[in-house]
Amino acid sequence: xxxxxxxxxxxxxxxxxxxxxxxxxxxxxxxxxxxxxxxxxxxxxxxxxxxxxxxxxxxxxxxxxxxxxxxxxxxxxxxxxxxxxxxxxxxxxxxxxxxxxxxxxxxxxxxxxxxxxxxxxxxxxxxxxxxxxxxxxxxxxxxxxxxxxxxxxxxxxxxxxxxxxxxxxxxxxxxxxxxxxxxxxxxxxxxxxxxxxxxxxxxxxxxxxxxxxxxxxxxxxxxxxxxxxxxxxxxxxxxxxxxxxxxxxxxxxxxxxxxxxxxxxxxxxxxxxx
Amino acid sequence: xxxxxxxxxxxxxxxxxxxxxxxxxxxxxxxxxxxxxxxxxxxxxxxxxxxxxxxxxxxxxxxxxxxxxxxxxxxxxxxxxxxxxxxxxxxxxxxxxxxxxxxxxxxxxxxxxxxxxxxxxxxxxxxxxxxxxxxxxxxxxxxxxxxxxxxxxxxxxxxxxxxxxxxxxxxxxxxxxxxxxxxxxxxxxxxxxxxxxxxxxxxxxxxxxxxxxxxxxxxxxxxxxxxxxxxxxxxxxxxxxxxxxxxxxxxxxxxxxxxxxxxxxxxxxxxxxxxxxxx
Numbered sequence: 001x002x003x004x005x006x007x008x009x010x011x012x013x014x015x016x017x018x019x020x021x022x023x024x025x026x027x028x029x030x031x032x033x034x035x036x037x038x039x040x041x042x043x044x045x046x047x048x049x050x051x052x053x054x055x056x057x058x059x060x061x062x063x064x065x066x067x068x069x070x071x072x073x074x075x076x077x078x079x080x081x082x083x084x085x086x087x088x089x090x091x092x093x094x095x096x097x098x099x100x101x102x103x104x105x106x107x108x109x110x111x112x113x114x115x116x117x118x119x120x121x122x123x124x125x126x127x128x129x130x131x132x133x134x135x136x137x138x139x140x141x142x143x144x145x146x147x148x149x150x151x152x153x154x155x156x157x158x159x160x161x162x163x164x165x166x167x168x169x170x171x172x173x174x175x176x177x178x179x180x181x182x183x184x185x186x187x188x189x190x191x192x193x194x195x196x197x198x199x200x201x202x203x204x205x206x207x208x209x210x211x212x213x214x215x216x217x218x219x220x221x222x223x224x225x226x227x228x229x230x231x232x233x234x235x236x237x238x239x240x241x242x243x244x245x246x247x248x249x250x251x252x253x254x255x256x257x258x259x260x261x262x263x264x265x266x267x268x269x270x271x272x273x274x
Numbered sequence: 275x276x277x278x279x280x281x282x283x284x285x286x287x288x289x290x291x292x293x294x295x296x297x298x299x300x301x302x303x304x305x306x307x308x309x310x311x312x313x314x315x316x317x318x319x320x321x322x323x324x325x326x327x328x329x330x331x332x333x334x335x336x337x338x339x340x341x342x343x344x345x346x347x348x349x350x351x352x353x354x355x356x357x358x359x360x361x362x363x364x365x366x367x368x369x370x371x372x373x374x375x376x377x378x379x380x381x382x383x384x385x386x387x388x389x390x391x392x393x394x395x396x397x398x399x400x401x402x403x404x405x406x407x408x409x410x411x412x413x414x415x416x417x418x419x420x421x422x423x424x425x426x427x428x429x430x431x432x433x434x435x436x437x438x439x440x441x442x443x444x445x446x447x448x449x450x451x452x453x454x455x456x457x458x459x460x461x462x463x464x465x466x467x468x469x470x471x472x473x474x475x476x477x478x479x480x481x482x483x484x485x486x487x488x489x490x491x492x493x494x495x496x497x498x499x500x501x502x503x504x505x506x507x508x509x510x511x512x513x514x515x516x517x518x519x520x521x522x523x524x525x526x527x528x529x530x531x532x533x534x535x536x537x538x539x540x541x542x543x544x545x546x547x548x549x550x551x552x553x
Contacts, residue, residue, distance in 0.1 A: 069446075105459070
């Protein structure tokens with residue numbers, strides 16, 4: 001598969017892209033009385049790859065779910081400056097979500113699972129077939145369209161989940177610790193796949209993770225969060241001169257990025273009141 | 275090369291080896307049943323037990339053949355009542371389960387009523403149903419329905435509520451309507467529960483059809499196997515009683531086999547319960 005090697009990661013200060021989603025001082029209180037998010041503001045621009053990184057309980061998953069419209073905010077607002085908004089205040093069709101588990105329907109084949117978002121929109125199976133097969137090919141599963149999820153490995157199931165998220169051609173892909181349950185080798189492979197898809201499609205990604213290495217490898221911007229109550233501790237860009245691939249993993253630049261992210265994370269954890 | 279390859283391969287299993295498991299599984303139970311029947315006949319002959327106390331298998335087979343004219347319509351009636359009751363129970367059970375899960379309030383309001391219907395012994399309501407129902411047939415049908423319906427209902431309610439929360443979130447995210455969520459997510463995901471309900475309900479429908487007929491005591495053209503059982507007992511025609519009993523068991527076995535097959539057919543491709551372990 002050919003792809004352009006042009007750097008799609010804009011350097012800071014380069015032409016500002018239009019904001020895709022803007023969180024204005026969002027707070028979220030659970031019915032149990034826990035303050036999961038406190039006064040969080042975040043602007044994500046088109047084409048960014050943002051990682052939300054932090055210890056468990058820092059509200060990173062909550063923030064992601066709120067952006068997806070799974071759960072209301074207690075105070076604050078979320079704006080979608082460049083999307084058409086539906087009655088629920090969500091940019092319909094513009095967002096996709098990849099959960100920590102593959103979350104596939106076991107009674108449907110791989111094809112059926114990827115077809116789901118289109119089926120719910122009323123697209124007929126024959127009209128959707130080409131798009132589905134194309135999307136399956138981008139995650140390397142074109143030969144497994146008729147397999148059932150139980151016949152696939154953990155990594156392959158996750159690929160199906162990613163294909164399902166991409167089949168609607170969303171502007172924003174939300175990923176909630178998608179590879180946390182996978183082994184290291186599979187995880188690295190999938191990280192490369194996600195990077196490649198990001199470069200090829202120009203999609204915006206918000207990626208929740210608790211792995212320093214994963215966030216440093218994938219993102220061009222990192223938001224480090226703090227727990228109790230969940231809030232933003234640091235928000236900084238991560239620009240490299242290198243192509244992110246196997247060589248990057250062993251480069252000095254990657255090591256420095258990891259160190260920087262790690263320092264920020266330790267600060268965020270150390271600053272916690274126990 | 276080819277020679278060494280075949281040399282390294284384990285020998286291909288022959289027909290008997292490949293099907294040994296299936297053959298043994300079929301042959302062993304048949305042998306046991308045949309032995310028991312032979313033992314039964316042997317005991318009868320040796321002790322010369324009279325037929326009106328315990329008939330031998332030969333006498334029962336004889337009765338099954340000679341009384342087929344009386345027994346087969348009865349078998350048909352019982353089969354019909356059981357199947358109709360099961361069909362109604364499936365429609366009612368699934369329908370009411372879907373209705374109950376629409377809201378917490380609906381469930382709170384109506385679930386206790388279904389429980390009360392279930393825990394009341396069917397024999398106790400049978401006389402009442404006999405009074406209100408237009409014909410005995412309908413009364414039997416209602417009794418059998420009431421018994422078969424509950425396991426299907428409770429399994430379906432359980433199944434419809436056990437949907438993967440992340441999948442529900444996913445459907446919300448894609449703006450699925452209530453109807454789409456029910457059709458594409460809740461119903462298929464509760465299929466294993468439905469199948470459990472079907473297998474239990476199928477067995478119970480037959481039991482209830484028999485018990486209800488005992489209670490109703492219907493006679494004449496529309497009488498089922500349960501009535502023939504009672505009648506044979508009054509007339510001390512014990513071989514025929516056994517014959518009717520065997521037909522009832524066979525009917526039960528057939529219902530079990532059919533419901534198990536349906537369950538396997540719909541689940542074997544994806545559900546853990548129908549999978550063979552490969553190790």
